Amino acid sequence: MTKKIAYLPGDGVGPEVAGAARLVTEAAARKFDFPIEIKDCLFGGAAIDACGDPFPADTKEICQASDAILLGAIGGPKWDNASKRPEPGLLALRKDLGLFANLRPVKIFDGHEAKSPLKDDRARGVDIMFVRELTGGIYFGDREEGEDAAWDQCAYSREEVERVARVAFEAARSRKGQVTSVDKANVLATGRLWRRTVTALQASDYPDVALHHEYVDAMAMKLIQAPAHYDIVLTENLFGDILSDEASVIAASIGLAPSASLGAGGPGLYEPIHGSAPDIAGEDKANPAGSILSAAMMFRLSLGAPEIADAIETAVETALAAGHGTADVGGNDGCKAFADRIAGALSS
Ligand code: NAD
Ligand code: IPM
Ligand code: MN
Numbered sequence: 001m002t003k004k005i006a007y008l009p010g011d012g013v014g015p016e017v018a019g020a021a022r023l024v025t026e027a028a029a030r031k032f033d034f035p036i037e038i039k040d041c042l043f044g045g046a047a048i049d050a051c052g053d054p055f056p057a058d059t060k061e062i063c064q065a066s067d068a069i070l071l072g073a074i075g076g077p078k079w080d081n082a083s084k085r086p087e088p089g090l091l092a093l094r095k096d097l098g099l100f101a102n103l104r105p106v107k108i109f110d111g112h113e114a115k116s117p118l119k120d121d122r123a124r125g126v127d128i129m130f131v132r133e134l135t136g137g138i139y140f141g142d143r144e145e146g147e148d149a150a151w152d153q154c155a156y157s158r159e160e161v162e163r164v165a166r167v168a169f170e171a172a173r174s175r176k177g178q179v180t181s182v183d184k185a186n187v188l189a190t191g192r193l194w195r196r197t198v199t200a201l202q203a204s205d206y207p208d209v210a211l212h213h214e215y216v217d218a219m220a221m222k223l224i225q226a227p228a229h230y231d232i233v234l235t236e237n238l239f240g241d242i243l244s245d246e247a248s249v250i251a252a253s254i255g256l257a258p259s260a261s262l263g264a265g266g267p268g269l270y271e272p273i274h275g276s277a278p279d280i281a282g283e284d285k286a287n288p289a290g291s292i293l294s295a296a297m298m299f300r301l302s303l304g305a306p307e308i309a310d311a312i313e314t315a316v317e318t319a320l321a322a323g324h325g326t327a328d329v330g331g332n333d334g335c336k337a338f339a340d341r342i343a344g345a346l347s348s
Pocket of ligand 1: 255273274286328
């Protein structure tokens, strides 16, 4: 049966990197004789400009009726002081589709150790799966914004913590069997709820998985000190946002980092972890690998085609290992040339 993909390019480098992922998706689907149908949707700043809403109703409808959503990135200086911003559209997409678990793998590719800002021996062997809670916490609490004062509420329920922790423990079982749960339980009430809930779930349902806890400040340090030590890193929404950007550069560039956002059923959302990179937008400089690897995750996790995911990942890893890539990883390719290279490798 034809699999339906909603395509949301967004803003800045979004259309460049998502365009690359689309090209590779189409090439892979042709190669494997796998029928797909891609629908274009307005989203983010582009949608604000077109119809005054970053997440228009027809985009939501198409997303809900799809098997997967392929997203570029949203945001940019143009909308930073506008009456409507693109970011709430992204939060609404995640919330409305119930995408509570955000998987952000960070892996150092062969031959990339010297491209890490860390010394080679520290970067070697890094293979972390961040499991970031995505529909709760301070992103979704009440907030008030006055001229001279403002506040943001951070709230979690036991159920919200438990369901994302379950995703982390399940993922650990098919990896090295280790979960590091990150919180701020020494200060925050939500941090103590988080730690209590994760501890109880491990004891009752996952005694075979090793669980350790870290405070988020120490974790930020240890990620630099010994990143290869970690397997699954489970954390709440804001901490996961920050730590995954930090960790991505250990593997050379944020442009390499993909993500999958999953919920209880429905379509998954696939996007690179980076933003719209306004500083390089429109220059064909953006690294599309994170977006292309997000498409690979889409084939594996939402489209039931792990062999296509493997083929895309192999094509990307082979190209990078041969020294190809965009400038951020020391290569000479533009965004389009790298996309053509991967699509070409899949077609041959
Ligand atoms: P950013 O991730 O866009 O850029 C940070 C730095 O990383 C920049 O120097 C940029 O050039 C570089 N970079 C990012 N992606 C790259 C790529 N593919 N290849 C090479 N270099 C890359 O973060 P920012 O500048 O803080 O945010 C810009 C805008 O993006 C803001 O409006 C923000 O809200 C938005 N944003 C959106 C998403 C998303 O759509 N999921 C994620 C993060 C930020
Ligand atoms: C991300 C982004 C988003 C987040 C913003 C743009 C809302 O930084 O996808 O990592 O904070 O989740
Ligand atoms: Mn982020």
